[in-house]
Amino acid sequence: MDNNGGYKSLINIWLLLMFLTFITVWIAQFDFGALNVPIALLIASLKASVVALYFMHLKYEDGMTWIFATYPIFLLFLLIGFTVVDMFSRVIN
Amino acid sequence: MGLYSITTKILKSIAYPSELVPSIEEDDGHHHFDPVTEHEGAKLGMWLFLATELLLFGGLFAAYAIYRAKYPEMFMLGSSSLDVVLGSVNTVILIFSSLTVAVAVKAIQENRIQLVKVMLWVTIICAAIFAVNKYFEYTYKFGKGIYPGTDIFYSIYFAATGIHMLHVFIGMAVLGVLLRKVYQNKYSKDNFTAIEIGGLYWHLVDLIWIYLFPLLYLVG
Amino acid sequence: MSEAQESNYLENGHGFKSWFYTVDHKRIGVMYLWAIGVFFVLAAIASFLVRAEHLTPGQTIVSADTYNVLFTLHGAMMVFLFIVPGVAASFGNFLIPLMIGAKDVIFPKLNLYSFWLYLAGAAIFLIALAAPADTGWTFYTPYSIETGANVILITFGVFVLGFSSILTGINFIVTMHKLRAPGMTWDRLPLFCWAAYATSLLQVLATPVVGITLLLLIGERYFGLGFFDPAKGGDPVMFQHFFWFYSHPAVYIMILPAMGIISEIMPVFSRKPIFGYKAIAYSSLAIALISFLVWGHHMFVSGQSKLINIIFSVITYAVAVPTAIKVFNWLWTMYKGSIELSTAMLYSLAFIFLFTIGGLTGLFLGALAADVHLHDTYFVVAHMHYVMIGGTVFGFFAALHFWYPKMWGRMFDEFKAKIAFVLIFIGFNVVFFPQFIMGTLGMPRRYFNYAPEFQTFHQISTYGTWIIGVGFILMLWVLMRPLPGKAEGNPYDSLSLEWSMDSPPGTFNFDEIPTVTEPVYNYGTKIEAEE
Numbered sequence: 062m063d064n065n066g067g068y069k070s071l072i073n074i075w076l077l078l079m080f081l082t083f084i085t086v087w088i089a090q091f092d093f094g095a096l097n098v099p100i101a102l103l104i105a106s107l108k109a110s111v112v113a114l115y116f117m118h119l120k121y122e123d124g125m126t127w128i129f130a131t132y133p134i135f136l137l138f139l140l141i142g143f144t145v146v147d148m149f150s151r152v153i154n
Numbered sequence: 155m156g157l158y159s160i161t162t163k164i165l166k167s168i169a170y171p172s173e174l175v176p177s178i179e180e181d182d183g184h185h186h187f188d189p190v191t192e193h194e195g196a197k198l199g200m201w202l203f204l205a206t207e208l209l210l211f212g213g214l215f216a217a218y219a220i221y222r223a224k225y226p227e228m229f230m231l232g233s234s235s236l237d238v239v240l241g242s243v244n245t246v247i248l249i250f251s252s253l254t255v256a257v258a259v260k261a262i263q264e265n266r267i268q269l270v271k272v273m274l275w276v277t278i279i280c281a282a283i284f285a286v287n288k289y290f291e292y293t294y295k296f297g298k299g300i301y302p303g304t305d306i307f308y309s310i311y312f313a314a315t316g317i318h319m320l321h322v323f324i325g326m327a328v329l330g331v332l333l334r335k336v337y338q339n340k341y342s343k344d345n346f347t348a349i350e351i352g353g354l355y356w357h358l359v360d361l362i363w364i365y366l367f368p369l370l371y372l373v374g
Numbered sequence: 375m376s377e378a379q380e381s382n383y384l385e386n387g388h389g390f391k392s393w394f395y396t397v398d399h400k401r402i403g404v405m406y407l408w409a410i411g412v413f414f415v416l417a418a419i420a421s422f423l424v425r426a427e428h429l430t431p432g433q434t435i436v437s438a439d440t441y442n443v444l445f446t447l448h449g450a451m452m453v454f455l456f457i458v459p460g461v462a463a464s465f466g467n468f469l470i471p472l473m474i475g476a477k478d479v480i481f482p483k484l485n486l487y488s489f490w491l492y493l494a495g496a497a498i499f500l501i502a503l504a505a506p507a508d509t510g511w512t513f514y515t516p517y518s519i520e521t522g523a524n525v526i527l528i529t530f531g532v533f534v535l536g537f538s539s540i541l542t543g544i545n546f547i548v549t550m551h552k553l554r555a556p557g558m559t560w561d562r563l564p565l566f567c568w569a570a571y572a573t574s575l576l577q578v579l580a581t582p583v584v585g586i587t588l589l590l591l592i593g594e595r596y597f598g599l600g601f602f603d604p605a606k607g608g609d610p611v612m613f614q615h616f617f618w619f620y621s622h623p624a625v626y627i628m629i630l631p632a633m634g635i636i637s638e639i640m641p642v643f644s645r646k647p648i649f650g651y652k653a654i655a656y657s658s659l660a661i662a663l664i665s666f667l668v669w670g671h672h673m674f675v676s677g678q679s680k681l682i683n684i685i686f687s688v689i690t691y692a693v694a695v696p697t698a699i700k701v702f703n704w705l706w707t708m709y710k711g712s713i714e715l716s717t718a719m720l721y722s723l724a725f726i727f728l729f730t731i732g733g734l735t736g737l738f739l740g741a742l743a744a745d746v747h748l749h750d751t752y753f754v755v756a757h758m759h760y761v762m763i764g765g766t767v768f769g770f771f772a773a774l775h776f777w778y779p780k781m782w783g784r785m786f787d788e789f790k791a792k793i794a795f796v797l798i799f800i801g802f803n804v805v806f807f808p809q810f811i812m813g814t815l816g817m818p819r820r821y822f823n824y825a826p827e828f829q830t831f832h833q834i835s836t837y838g839t840w841i842i843g844v845g846f847i848l849m850l851w852v853l854m855r856p857l858p859g860k861a862e863g864n865p866y867d868s869l870s871l872e873w874s875m876d877s878p879p880g881t882f883n884f885d886e887i888p889t890v891t892e893p894v895y896n897y898g899t900k901i902e903a904e905e
Contacts, residue, residue: 075253089372101368108364116256117357133205137212141219144615150679195480195552202544206582213586303598
């Protein structure tokens, strides 16, 4: 059997996720201007990593799984990156 | 053959497509790779599939990034019109359902079948509550005359949450089939791959929502 | 062969059900082969009609609207029903488990479902023919939003086909990770498998983006979402970004398996180890990575910004490098080899020759300044067909001939097959070479009408299609009428694993999973040992 930690640690992970959810809702009432989206994304990514690492056991998977799990994120940045560069470097906008 | 029996046949074949394939297990040796290979392979395959799901939503995230940068006011206005309370409740529900699926995956590895049943039931019920909340949210928006296409923000809102909703339904169907097979005693600590990869799929539904929620509801 | 397998996979069960419900990767591969073969013929007929229409300026045989439908049919069917799923799904399915020493792919049932999905998607496509689409295979907005023709059905068909292609890709990747026979290390993996691996990566990672794009296009038509509609603040060029994010890697989905085929055939008929095994293998992966970075070179005149044009143009040259590495390695494989000019080898040689022309003209198009002149002219049409027919289709034909004894257990008439090859090769160049010239002179693609000074080029091009048509028919005739008598298990003395059992293989491929002890293309040393 995988050494996944007990049920208790799953519940601890869940509590952490709830806490982060609270933070993200709470922090939304303050206006950080341009930083609003980055902050929200940072917390969301933190939550997502926790879900992936512990609930989805990514922590215990081999390197190949890691590559397949993270490579699409890189592609996503490519898609967004190039498209955004195009949109905002046009002379006529 | 009467209309009734044809209809049931069609419905059955939609509900259980695998039964369309007549008695594959008996007549061939293609299936019998060793269990470890099958388990590892199924997990790797599921992760690859999750990668495709992520990129499917990737198009929506890209559209979000572009149009948010282009029309910040529209996104402020649209975002503040969404119901943060309902969104937060749904977030909590989905995260809880993620926990229950994780527990179910753990429980099946210890042969605690009763716990698996309870956890899968709770997950499916959570998914149903999520869907009902979304239904109220949508009808409320429609009542105010807001539809997909009202403006770009609402188009993204409806497209993203709609496609996410579709995944919730698919997830419910997957978990339902798993639950039915648990009741048929098909799974045990030596055979839990299906539950594990079904669980991975459900976690993905949660993962996507973890991003959609702040991007749509909170960053106003 | 031992008594464990009395019959081969072709004889193990007869009738429709034994095929349609099979989970045998070989049978599924053969079914793909038939299906893509049928669509190839249909799409080719559409192209012959398109060419015949161009015999004279103005209307020759069909109206302008029918012409638009015909070239859409040709392009969309060739791309989505033949060339994207084509080689990978048919020969990939048939060969990968045989080559890596496995009984089947890792998810045999999923494999069958992928095939059914392919058929379903194809059926939707064929229904869409009845309510024709006229957008070209690219479905560019805003026209695809506004046209009265049937866009939703055909895009939904593409979506379903994409699903099929994703599932096949996942199946192949996991199969190659988990089911390689003992001793079949990554550096002994046949190069066809490497190519199929890279192809599968692209299928898995690029297809979902076109999936969401087409869903949004459908949403655009149903709900007026506005993402691609300038009147609502959207941007039609964004559609092109998303579309080419998939469709440029898709170009490599089309060509990579054919490159794999050539890498298999070259060493066998040169009786030499492949030159630069690692370079060819890794260049497949490099293509899979770099091809995601260059999609914007399809959009130089779309109105995207100058900055991004320059960026994409520069990166585009990078993708030529791994391709060139392969070509040089094939050439070096033949150097001082004892070359046997079998039909499969002829197709492979033609592949290298034509693909190089296609690739080099691609560099013209990748150059920003030249592309502004050449974009949307027949130059692009010619370039694309040199890569796709001269590349993929010739590779596909090479595979059809090379693995013919493996698949069917019979031999074909080499002499007649070579005549067919000569006709196809000449016909192909007669069709497409004039199009390079026409294109540089400014003949735009997809136009129904043309200026009289182009008539000679158009006519030569059309006559070429008749030569190539005769060649196709002869080739089919040869392949449909195998020579009497059973083929040897390994007629070419090939060393790779798929030739190690009887031809055709038994249902479970190997009586016992083999253990691999030496590199796959060890030709020189083996022959010396025999002597």
